[in-house]
Amino acid sequence: MTSSKKTESKGRGKGGERGFEGLGVSPGIAIGPAHLRESGEITVPEYQIAASRVKAELARFRDAVSRAVRQVGKLKGKALSFHGSAAEELGYLLDAHLQMLNSSRLIGGIATRIGDDRRNAEAAVMAEIATIAQDFAAMEDPYLRTRVQEVREVGRRIVRCLSADELASFSQLPRNSIILAEDISPADTALMDPQIIGGFATVLGGAEGHTAIMARSLGLPAVLGIADLIGDIQSGDTVIVDGSNGRVFVNPTERRLATYQRRVKEMAREIRSLARLRDVAPITRDGEEVVLQANLELPREIAQASAAGAQGIGLLRTEFLYMNRQDLPDEDEQYNALVEILTGLKGLPVTIRTLDVGGEKLATSLGERLPESVNPALGLRAIRLSLKERELLDTQLSAILRASAHGPVRILLPMISTPWEVKEVRKALLKVAQDLQRRGTKIADPLPPLGVMIEVPGAALAADALAKAADFFAIGTNDLTMYTLAIDRGEEQVAHLFNPLHPAVLRLIQFSVEAALRARIPVSVCGEIAGDPRYTALLLGLGVRDLSMTSSALLRVKSRILSLDMQAATQRAHIIMDQADAGRIATLLDDFNETLG
Numbered sequence: 001m002t003s004s005k006k007t008e009s010k011g012r013g014k015g016g017e018r019g020f021e022g023l024g025v026s027p028g029i030a031i032g033p034a035h036l037r038e039s040g041e042i043t044v045p046e047y048q049i050a051a052s053r054v055k056a057e058l059a060r061f062r063d064a065v066s067r068a069v070r071q072v073g074k075l076k077g078k079a080l081s082f083h084g085s086a087a088e089e090l091g092y093l094l095d096a097h098l099q100m101l102n103s104s105r106l107i108g109g110i111a112t113r114i115g116d117d118r119r120n121a122e123a124a125v126m127a128e129i130a131t132i133a134q135d136f137a138a139m140e141d142p143y144l145r146t147r148v149q150e151v152r153e154v155g156r157r158i159v160r161c162l163s164a165d166e167l168a169s170f171s172q173l174p175r176n177s178i179i180l181a182e183d184i185s186p187a188d189t190a191l192m193d194p195q196i197i198g199g200f201a202t203v204l205g206g207a208e209g210h211t212a213i214m215a216r217s218l219g220l221p222a223v224l225g226i227a228d229l230i231g232d233i234q235s236g237d238t239v240i241v242d243g244s245n246g247r248v249f250v251n252p253t254e255r256r257l258a259t260y261q262r263r264v265k266e267m268a269r270e271i272r273s274l275a276r277l278r279d280v281a282p283i284t285r286d287g288e289e290v291v292l293q294a295n296l297e298l299p300r301e302i303a304q305a306s307a308a309g310a311q312g313i314g315l316l317r318t319e320f321l322y323m324n325r326q327d328l329p330d331e332d333e334q335y336n337a338l339v340e341i342l343t344g345l346k347g348l349p350v351t352i353r354t355l356d357v358g359g360e361k362l363a364t365s366l367g368e369r370l371p372e373s374v375n376p377a378l379g380l381r382a383i384r385l386s387l388k389e390r391e392l393l394d395t396q397l398s399a400i401l402r403a404s405a406h407g408p409v410r411i412l413l414p415m416i417s418t419p420w421e422v423k424e425v426r427k428a429l430l431k432v433a434q435d436l437q438r439r440g441t442k443i444a445d446p447l448p449p450l451g452v453m454i455e456v457p458g459a460a461l462a463a464d465a466l467a468k469a470a471d472f473f474a475i476g477t478n479d480l481t482m483y484t485l486a487i488d489r490g491e492e493q494v495a496h497l498f499n500p501l502h503p504a505v506l507r508l509i510q511f512s513v514e515a516a517l518r519a520r521i522p523v524s525v526c527g528e529i530a531g532d533p534r535y536t537a538l539l540l541g542l543g544v545r546d547l548s549m550t551s552s553a554l555l556r557v558k559s560r561i562l563s564l565d566m567q568a569a570t571q572r573a574h575i576i577m578d579q580a581d582a583g584r585i586a587t588l589l590d591d592f593n594e595t596l597g
């Protein structure tokens with residue numbers, strides 16, 4: 001699915017070609033001019049805030065500072081892997097940034113401007129930074145005078161952490177621009193228009209994080225986790241991003257450029273040839289039918305799903321409704337967005353997942369509802385947040401139920417760990433449905449099925465009990481792998497350890513599938529492995545017949561299904577499930593795949 005080589009760079013000095021290696025998280029090749037995200041001036045919104053908003057604005061500011069501290073801390077970790085004096089120099093610089101971010105003068109000054117002057121956080125940061133920079137510039141000490149630039153950089157970092165709005169200016173960039181950045185969040189990625197942006201590369205980020213998933217779904221080639229990417233690259237330098245092999249070249253040689261241009265053409269040919277499978281039914285050679293659906297991150301991907309011949313949407317991530325904004329979407333806005341998707345899908349089924357924020361998926365609109373947490377992945381996220389903030393849940397359920405009058409809908413709950421959570425949501429669903437019916441609003445009859453994501457190891461182990469409370473299962477192998485192996489899916493430093501072929505993960509998948517089959521409820525897999533042909537035979541061999549994936553992967557998976565024999569896949573899955581070693585499992589699977597050609 002993704003190449004996850006050890007991060008290593010092979011710089012060849014200024015002016016000539018420079019090559020970098022990282023995690024190839026989204027396949028394909030992009031060639032275009034570099035745009036360094038962290039360069040250039042930032043313009044920020046400036047407005048007065050009401051006295052009643054001061055507390056929330058201060059909390060937003062403090063969140064941004066914590067995020068900035070975390071970013072700098074991570075960059076420091078990366079700097080340690082640099083060679084010689086570069087590591088030391090960068091280490092000092094980042095220490096200075098950390099000191100500023102912890103400085104009472106800076107933080108206190110900004111807080112005063114928010115609290116006393118009632119200015120929005122971005123404007124308060126810029127004003128305070130300007131004052132401090134002025135004081136530094138006036139100092140006798142030449143060393144301190146040179147720190148002005150750093151003060152500004154720290155200010156820009158805080159502003160970036162406050163909002164992703166600056167990325168809107170991406171629309172002004174030349175076509176095929178390649179974004180080079182320290183870090184790109186899922187919300188940032190959602191703002192990228194593939195008509196303008198060719199691809200991106202970053203210093204931070206893991207292969208299974210949501211930034212990677214968003215890049216794959218937008219079809220943007222991306223390489224993450226390149227330790228020394230930034231450095232002396234200039235905006236405008238020609239860059240090649242090879243997302244299939246995890247390589248990036250800056251100012252490539254003529255020869256390299258020509259080779260990659262040839263490969264771009266070959267890939268386009270392959271895509272054209274796969275397109276012929278769009279209307280072919282996904283049936284194995286021995287006649288077993290499989291259902292292939294698409295995962296949807298953003299409504300604008302409907303066209304891609306339909307071009308790939310998706311038989312429905314197996315996972316609609318509704319987080320897009322909450323990203324890159326300060327307010328919450330009301331029921332009508334959610335309803336309208338869902339109806340647009342259902343209408344676009346012309347009667348195909350859509351599995352709508354309720355809000356799954358928290359962890360690395362932050363939604364600015366949730367503000368204080370999503371407090372800072374030491375272990376956000378284990379904290380108040382997904383269904384836990386919805387069950388705590390009932391109006392969030394009720395609003396979303398009401399919008400989904402109203403939309404259910406426009407097409408077949410299923411409701412999916414993220415991060416479920418106990419049957420109690422499902423029962424609570426079912427109660428809420430019935431109540432919301434009654435309210436709507438009392439007002440004469442049309443909704444689906446019978447009510448949409450209510451299913452659960454199996455993505456917490458405890459849910460997989462207790463799948464029998466959950467199968468009694470839920471109408472269907474969708475196995476989320478991204479989080480299931482993360483929580484089973486205790487590997488942060490978005491963390492580049494442990495990305496090489498993230499392995500869905502670990503026998504513990506496979507056993508949990510098998511356990512959940514068997515529990516669903518015993519209870520006669522539908523079960524699908526919608527984690528990233530569903531879209532990687534390498535895993536297709538194994539998942540089918542384990543009894544899965546419904547796969548949901550990013551649209552760009554669908555025809556490749558279909559081609560794999562057409563070439564395999566279900567009986568042989570089942571036999572190979574049995575052999576694999578007897579193994580205790582992930583390496584041996586990988587060999588057994590790859591050997592089997594090779595026989596398929």
Ligand code: PEP
Pocket residue numbers: 213315317356455475476477478479480526527528
């Ligand atoms: C998963 O965890 O596998 C999943 C499909 O959900 P998400 O990637 O949105 O967390």
Ligand code: MG
Pocket residue numbers: 414455476478479
């Ligand atoms: Mg998940």
